[in-house]
Amino acid sequence: MTGAELVIKLLTEHGVESIFGYPGGAIMPIYDALYQSPVKHYLCRHEQGGAFSAIGFARASGKTGVCMATSGPGATNLITSLADALLDSVPVVAITGQVSQAVAGTDAFQEVDVLGLSLTVTKHSFLVKNVNDLADTLRQAFVLAQSGRPGPVLVDIPKDVQLAQVEYVVPRSLAAVETSQAAMPLQQLQLARELIASAKKPIAYIGGGVHMAGALTELNDFLQTTGMPSVTTLKAMGSVDKSNPYYLSMLGMHGTQAANIAVQQTDLLICLGARFDDRVTGNLQKFAPEAKVIHIDIDPAELNKLRRADCAMLGDLRALLPQMAVATNCADWQQYCLNLKLQHGWRYDHPGERIYAPLLLKQLSERMPDNSVVSCDVGQHQMWVAQHMSFNTPRNHLSSGGLGTMGFGLPAAIGAKISRPNDTSIVVSGDGSFMMNVQELATIKRFRLPVKIVVIDNQRLGMVKQWQQLFFNGRYSETDLSDNPDFVSLAAAFAIPGHSISRKDEVADALDAMFTWPGPYLLHVRIDETDNVWPLVPPGAANHDMMTDLPQWED
Amino acid sequence: MSTNSMSTQHTLTIQTGLEVVAVERLLQVTRYRGFQLCGLEMKPMADNNGLLVTLNILSDKPISLLTAQLNKLYDVQHLELHAPAAAVLRA
Numbered sequence: 001m002t003g004a005e006l007v008i009k010l011l012t013e014h015g016v017e018s019i020f021g022y023p024g025g026a027i028m029p030i031y032d033a034l035y036q037s038p039v040k041h042y043l044c045r046h047e048q049g050g051a052f053s054a055i056g057f058a059r060a061s062g063k064t065g066v067c068m069a070t071s072g073p074g075a076t077n078l079i080t081s082l083a084d085a086l087l088d089s090v091p092v093v094a095i096t097g098q099v100s101q102a103v104a105g106t107d108a109f110q111e112v113d114v115l116g117l118s119l120t121v122t123k124h125s126f127l128v129k130n131v132n133d134l135a136d137t138l139r140q141a142f143v144l145a146q147s148g149r150p151g152p153v154l155v156d157i158p159k160d161v162q163l164a165q166v167e168y169v170v171p172r173s174l175a176a177v178e179t180s181q182a183a184m185p186l187q188q189l190q191l192a193r194e195l196i197a198s199a200k201k202p203i204a205y206i207g208g209g210v211h212m213a214g215a216l217t218e219l220n221d222f223l224q225t226t227g228m229p230s231v232t233t234l235k236a237m238g239s240v241d242k243s244n245p246y247y248l249s250m251l252g253m254h255g256t257q258a259a260n261i262a263v264q265q266t267d268l269l270i271c272l273g274a275r276f277d278d279r280v281t282g283n284l285q286k287f288a289p290e291a292k293v294i295h296i297d298i299d300p301a302e303l304n305k306l307r308r309a310d311c312a313m314l315g316d317l318r319a320l321l322p323q324m325a326v327a328t329n330c331a332d333w334q335q336y337c338l339n340l341k342l343q344h345g346w347r348y349d350h351p352g353e354r355i356y357a358p359l360l361l362k363q364l365s366e367r368m369p370d371n372s373v374v375s376c377d378v379g380q381h382q383m384w385v386a387q388h389m390s391f392n393t394p395r396n397h398l399s400s401g402g403l404g405t406m407g408f409g410l411p412a413a414i415g416a417k418i419s420r421p422n423d424t425s426i427v428v429s430g431d432g433s434f435m436m437n438v439q440e441l442a443t444i445k446r447f448r449l450p451v452k453i454v455v456i457d458n459q460r461l462g463m464v465k466q467w468q469q470l471f472f473n474g475r476y477s478e479t480d481l482s483d484n485p486d487f488v489s490l491a492a493a494f495a496i497p498g499h500s501i502s503r504k505d506e507v508a509d510a511l512d513a514m515f516t517w518p519g520p521y522l523l524h525v526r527i528d529e530t531d532n533v534w535p536l537v538p539p540g541a542a543n544h545d546m547m548t549d550l551p552q553w554e555d
Numbered sequence: 556m557s558t559n560s561m562s563t564q565h566t567l568t569i570q571t572g573l574e575v576v577a578v579e580r581l582l583q584v585t586r587y588r589g590f591q592l593c594g595l596e597m598k599p600m601a602d603n604n605g606l607l608v609t610l611n612i613l614s615d616k617p618i619s620l621l622t623a624q625l626n627k628l629y630d631v632q633h634l635e636l637h638a639p640a641a642a643v644l645r646a
Contacts, residue, residue, distance in 0.1 A: 115576055119583050124629040127576075144629065301623035 003131040004029035004162040007095065008037045010138045013171070016066050018042060018057065018418050020050035024070025025110060027097025029162035042418060042447060045439040047074050049411040051081030052437065055090050056415025059398050060373050060425075064091040064145050065415065071098050072110030075156075076117065080405060082152045083121040087402025088235065089212060091150035093141050094122075100160040101129065114156045123151030131164035139171055149299040150212060184315075189323045191311045192270075192294050197326050199268035199292075201333045202228040205251070205280075208235030208401070209273020209297060211394040215317035219272065220244070225325040229337040231259040233274050234401045238391030246337055252280040253537045254383040257344035260535075260543040262337050263288050270324075271295040273317060276306040277402070286542035296320055346388065353503045354528050357381065357456055358388045360507055361428070364454065365389040367511050372424040373398065373416040377409035377433030380462040383533045385428050407436030413451050414443055424452065424515070431457040431484050441494040444520050452514050453496075453522040455487050458529045466532045470547070471539070491522035498522035564593065565618045566637040567610045570600060572630035580628050581608060590614045590621050605632060 001009070007030050011019065020042045023031040034041055044050035047069040054065030069078050075096040085092045098104070099111045118125035124144050126137045134157070141153040196202060210219050220241050223230055229246040232239055240247040251259040263269065269291040274280070281287040284306060295302075295309035296317060303312040313320060350356035361384050368374070374389060375398040376382040382399055391397045398416060400408040409427045417425035434455050444451050461479040468476050488498040498521060501510045507525075514521045535546035571577040578597065585592055594611030612621065618636060626634055 116579070119576070119580055120587065299627070301620075301627055303623075304617075305620060305623075 001166065001168060002029060002033065002162065003134050003157065003164050003166055004033040006131075006134055006166055006168060007138065007157070007162070008033045008039055009168055010135060011039050011066065012037075014064070014139075014142050016064075019066040019068060020044055020053040020057070020415065021068030022047050022050055022070070022074060024072075024074045024097065026071035026099055026159050027068060027074070027095075027162075029159065030068065030095070030097065030157070042414070042443065044411065044414075045442045046437065047077035048081050048407065049414075049437045049440040049443065051078045051092070051094065052084070052408055052411035053415035053418070053440075053443075054092050054094075055081060055085050055088075055408075056375060056398055056412030057419040058085075058090050058092055058415070059088075059412070060395055060416035061419035062395065063419065064093055064142060066093050066095070068095045069097070070110065071096065071114065072112045074110075075114040076112060078154075079117060079121055080403075082118065082154065084400055084403040084405045084408065085152040086121055086123065088400065089150050089208065090152065091145040092152040093138075093145050094152060094154045096154065096156045097162065098127070098156045098158040101158045102160065104158065114154070118154045118156075121152070122154050125154040125156065127156045128158070128161050131161045131166040134161060134166065135169065135171070149209075184319065184323070185313050188311055188313045189320070192313070192324050193326050195268055195292055195294060195311060196226060196228075196270070196324060196328060199328060200330060201266045202226070202268040202270065202328060202330060203262055203266040204228055204230040205263065205269055205271045205274055206230055206232045206236045206239050207272060207274025208233060208394060210236060210239055210317055213273060213298065213317040215321060216393070218318050218321040222321045222325045226328045227334060228270075228328055228330060229262060229334065231255070231263060233277070233280055234386055234399055236274070236394055237386055237397045238394045242390065242392065246334055248337060248341060250386050251543070252277075253282065254387065254533055254535065255543070256387070257535055257546060257548075258337065258340035260537070260546060261340055261344075264542065264544040266291045269293050271307075271309075272321070273297060275302045281306070282537045282541055282543040353505070355502060355504055355507060355525055357384050357525075357527050357531060359504070360456070360525060361385055361388040363507055364426075364428070364511060367508075367515065368426060369424045369515065372396065372426055373413070373420060374426045374428060375399075375409045375413040375416060376427075377429040377436075378404045378406045379430045379433055380458075380466065380531075380533045381428055381430045381433075381456045383463075384456075387533075406433040409433060410437050410453070411440045411443075413453075414440060414449060417449050417451055418447075425449075426452045426454065428454045428456065430462060431455060431459060431481055431487070432461045434487070435484075438490070441491065441496060444496065445494040448519065450519045453491070453498075453520070454514075454525060455522065456525050456527055457484065457487065458527050458531065459484055460529050462529075463533070465529070466536075469532070470536070487522060487524040496520045496522055498524060500524040500526065502526035562591075562613050562615045563618070563639045565612045565614065565639050567612060567622065567625070568635045568637070569608045569610065569625065569631055570633040571606050571608055571628075572632075573599070573603075573605055574630070577606065577628075577630040578608060580630065581610065581625060584624050584628065585610065585612065585621060588621050588624055589616065
């Protein structure tokens, strides 16, 4: 068989049924091998969209997402998505065609140094120079993408390698990659148990690493046994059982006041699969100033990177969490945290007839079918989704956390729908973000994907505008999007029906109509340009110094 | 992590793959993580199965922040940190 046929053979060997991509000159042999193969290819309308769909597929399913692109501009268009996957630890294998080795390094047509470009945005990348190395390289790529801390792996395959003849050999065992079982850190576990047992105000700070480790059951057992309050990062929303009364929701820049106040006062912060990201900590020097820290992660480079831990453990949370589940004596602290939740609960009694996005999203959350997957874009609406929607697993909340990539939502929802065809896939986007990968409406049309799209439109680049209002003296530089297209007409051009609303009393019926419609649907929601995201921790401030909106309504 | 005006010179010896890109990765990580390179030597290992790279690093941050990142590189086979040289004033 040819190298190109071997690529498809190896995809099937790894159980890959769906891939996302866009063809071009240097990857034509692989696309020829794909023709009439059992692997279903989803033609996206931009390589960035294809790679985001692979990310959505991976995040919604836990499987490895696969995307393909040709050399040169095809490969460069993947770069943003690969960076997104790296920062959010998403297992993706990207396959790129490359010019033939006979002309490599000559600035050939559509030649770019993809291996060089990939260095900073992948967990690892390979250039396959010999067709006899192709099988092992691809197998290694799949192992690497999922092992340890997951991430994107790129395999660049020159055209002559794709065309060369090779024999398929059944896989031999691969060299172990980050799979060695770390010995149980008995001394550290004993120290952790002592710290937990003696803490008066402990709190668990839960990151995306917990669900990626498959440790949600162990986490909730741990929280149940210890009774300690908990907070989550953006990526970990949905990790804690909804019935847990001491869950304080998201912490950080747009976290809840209860979460931020509690973390600032805790005497023991237990960081589980999280990384003290700056959007979480605010001013790092002032973050949880009284706390001792227990930090557990699968990535050794995260331990002591930003906050020195009193007890650091490298390892599998599924194994370690049960070992730390000891009773605590923190009833006063529990009650204090319950009071914080009551005192700082969300309010939805927004005055006037205009649609209030937090209330809209609460209604959406209440009306969406069970186990719906919600993909967001980036900006104000993204934070409102995190604050006002409810999820029962992180797999149901797809949000570009680390890179914060506008344009993520629509293609990610496509990938989610393909990975979980029986579940509802919803995009919540903003008018700025939606336009960044709007071409993927064509993908929805082509494959008749019943994706539900909610575009929250304030005719502004809202989050930037909010910062200009608060921190740049109201100088609204290049954030006016009042020349947006008619979004309902735009969707109609792709045979997607839609509806536009601007009043609160239209919301319930509009959401029902969207969910009742059997196919894709776009709901355009006009909101007031002056609505902002609250609370907000200003840059450089400690998390307890949150800004809250000037009251627009009084009791 | 706090920083001060004193920098420390460290020497790392790293066994890595034979490909040029393996060295590129070492240098990229060193630069991106904010460490100053003040010396680089490399030669093939005795069995010609990889490269032995020696990096001299000047840093006012804990060197563990760099070694932890370098150790994650797939093509790093072995990394050894040698005892630091005497502290030197930042240039």
